[in-house]
Amino acid sequence: MPPPLPRRPDPRVAGVLHLDLDAFFAAVEQRDKPSLRGRPVVVGGTGLRGVVATASYEARRFGIGSAMPTGQARRLCPNAAYLAGRFGAYRIVSEQVMAIARELSPAVEPMSLDEAYVDLALAHEGLTTEDAVEIAKEFRTRVRARTGLTVSVGVGRSKLTAKIASDLRKPDALVVVAPEDEADLLRPLEVSRLPGVGHVTGERLRRSGIRTIGDLAAVEEDELVRMFGKAHGTGLAAFARGFDPRPVVAEREAKSVSAEETFAVDLTDRRDLDERVRRMAERVAARLTTSGLSGRTVTIKVRRYDFSTLNRSRTLAHSTGSAGEIAEHARELLAAVDVADGVRLLGVGVSGLTEFAQIDLLADLLADSDTEDHTEGGEAGADPVDGVAAGGIHPLTSPAPYGPAAPAERDWSPGQDVTHPEHGSGWVQGSGVGRVTVRFEGPHTPPGRILTFRADDPDLAAAPPPVFEPPVLEPAVPDPAPEPSA
Template identity: 45%
Template structure:
């Protein structure tokens, strides 16, 4: 029996750090933004697409970035916030497969060959994941779909931002042959320049080099180059860690001020979260409430229980306590979210409830 080709998705968030800042501050939207550094020193950690049009890039000295884009707005990075959003996105991935391999906060490989939900088509799953990310976070992602990690990674960069690109097995060879070697995932700038000096600019050129010659010039990497230019990449998607939390949240079309309205909206979130907990068969002791107000201020409140939250009733009661504790909601609420964490079996040092502020 032949082993089926794998279905690999590479998801890459669009200008992640900068997009999070633009999402949370309406005054930054549509403007060139650099996360990190300032106009006199430091380096740019991330740049919005508006800034990239001027040639501003990550790892660029801030002084150079400001010279290229005089109207550039520098924003101090908030990596705790970025990690929280990244975890939120990762939980969406886990709804479809446990085979999730994060490469960084803003990108990951997913093996959806035997996805637990969604249609059998990896392309349709990728489209659904992009939509789920947009609904949950307000951010856009680009996705690449193929039968191996190398091509999925290349594909995700083809239609940025907010893109979806598919490279089928039938299209792979022709695609690779016309691909510039500088765009090959795994071939860095120095190697690309070395190849260019030998007249090797595209995959078709690289394919003419023999295995022994590639190994002679590039060592162990030569075998990798020989394989990928032929569309051979058997590397599996390797999960790096177990999920640490499960959550659900909704952004509302109107701001809510009354506790009764918030309770009604919270019930929908509880139902969605409870379904995810049951599906994953993971139950934790800590429940976290996330509240984003109309002015985009955001707070989280947590409660850790002695026993795991293993019933919808306990989930509801705990969520209600957290929600009621923040009343009155004078600024109006535009988003509510709930997250369950602390999945490990308790090794209790103290038998008490705690509020994490």
Template identity: 45%
Template sequence: MAMEKSREKSSSDSIQTQSGTILHVDMDAFFVSVEQIRRPELRGLPLAVGGLGNRGVVASASYEARAYGVHSAMPSGQARRRCPEIVFLPGDHELYQEVSGRIMEILRSFTPLVEPLSVDEAFLDVSGAHRHPVEIGHLIRRRVLADEGINCAVGVAAVKFLAKLGSKLAKPTPTPEGPSPGVGVFEVPAGEERAFLAPRPVTDIWGVGPVTLAHLNRIGVATIGELAEFPLERLEQVVGKAHARHLHSLANALDPRPVVPDTAPKSMSREETFARDLHSQEELGAELVALSDSVASRLRAAGMAGRTITVKIRFNDFRTITRSRTLASAVDSGVVLAREAKQLLKAVDVAPGVRLIGVGVSELEDPDHRQLSLDDVGTPLWHDVDRAIDRIRDRFGGEAIGPGGTKAAGPGTTGWLRPN
């Protein structure tokens, strides 16, 4: 008994001490959603993307088709028998890759730590972000919908396994009357992982297929809680040593795998959509200061700096333009980014009204490799100030200090201050 209690305490401590907050973002019926954007007349219909012949398979199905039991990997002939009125479309994978690339860039605008799993899902590590991870999840959903017209679900947890399970639980549910909306963002709170998992079926664990399920059923294990309490030594005899350890760890919410980006990010950006159109350089300049500060903070957290600064402007008629400038040396200072961004903005007539503005930095490199250029002569170097700001935020939170003149700081201020 004492040994069992010690093992339980060790598992709990391992969960609590794992660093980082992980998001799993999963598009809803991705291929179908892309096709419905291209052909809006197909919205609301039972629709599938996949092989057209009887020997083909379903790659993606709309929620209207899922209400008939149609799902991915199902033979096309079986899908037609279940839903005779289903509409089949051939896949356009070049288009799907193009849309996926834009979505992945949206995700990278929130954190450089993005690990794509496929064209329609990815893990994100947002432990360095200043916003609450659930808030980031909702922001991601709104941004993907606004920019690409596609809904997605987000799972939030301390480990990958639970984040992926969370996104599954956040999705809509197919019904004969149409899809029933899901919660959109599902969080498994830290410290509640084992209690959350305990009543769930063992099939929610990665690696529990029909064969493993049959083995677990024979030993009376139906829920994840029962699997977590089952003696590991006996489990090894049933399903093998390696598989048993994998299942036992996940059942106890232990998943040490970090988010591993596939490549170094090519750019970082932030943008803001306004509740009302902005018409003045002053208002938009204040927004650029806040956005530049956020991008610079993320650059420093990732150990990067960039040479090309881009301002994105979307007008009230949805016309979108960008203006860019490449500097002689890479920068990671919010002050410098804001200065250059506001210079780019000055060349744009904003009187018609701006609904969205953004700041991006590309041509990223290691800031330790940059050299002092002539542009820096006579200009304050903000390195020490930026690092001091980072230390304050690490200790007191992201809102503890901000650039003067922004909404958070209040009007008429300069420099850096801590808001009241």
């Protein structure tokens, strides 16, 4: 059945729901690893030059946040658990949550693995604010029962209000904003809560004495256009007044597929860089194959020693999904870039995506540490306020193939799922100098014991994510029938 056509939200009805799983990646790790529950957990690049993807709420108390360099996070909280991330596990949970959301309405717009909009009014004729409250309560209960995780939910008459509402009382919160209450809710909030108000825009507004959404709403649209240009100024004026006509789009097309690697030391050897390009091209081709896509534009991203970033692209005469062809063009693009002073980060991507084309090479999905795979998605056009297409899957390290590998390929990542014929299932706590330390436990066990093995131990193998089984609730026992009166 085709997805419903997008439609503007009805401004008279609180009919748009925004869901946001709380500290998603870290929460999945704590769920599956009982020894980490209640402890600070940081997921992302584990090397000193990596970047934090998600921090648990315990870690956030130390000042750790998303996009922070891992080296800085380690200085703030050296005793946290630093894990490389398990994309496969997060994807499973995301699919479960999105399936529950689609039972509320056919119009579900995923923004990432842990975030989505739902058009409740499309599926519930005559929806009232009271109805929205009950629907959202039931949704949160079902998500927790199915996944063991908490989700913050906001409901409002637009994407703007629903998103702001879901962020107000995180974690594990529900905020439903009736249309008649929207202005009072938005007015005192900091202007930085609006889409399109980043550091630069926020600073310009603050210098003009505009600190709250109410302050911004009082400024004439012409003045904002003079300050920020037509598109940005008009968008800010509309959002400040609570006007957001963006529809909930049920299907979001992928715009590009890419892979990136951040290096522990700056690289200058072109042969080494060319080999990295080849491996990233294979991973990109594998993801294109899995998604049934191919693309016409090959892109490289080079971040140099001084943090300056270059992007180079080439559009082909035909669509491709071949790892060899992607690597060939990416190498040629890289050859025109000066790398003598060192490369800190390198990425390869394909955009201009179309339906599947014949692919002549399937790639090895083995990922290196501190690497990032991206599938970027968005609406057909960029957001009129911030100029950036919304959506996208958060970059994370891809899991190694399950099962034993040749000793030369053993590269154990912190947090990785493993299995042992004698000790059962567990996860990697750390590795180095030819050893790997494993804690044997799972989502339904007590904290497990720790054992150390040789890194090339043939009995230790990579494993799929553990299965989380929702608790089986005992049926309620009815009260005994009252005794008949004499």
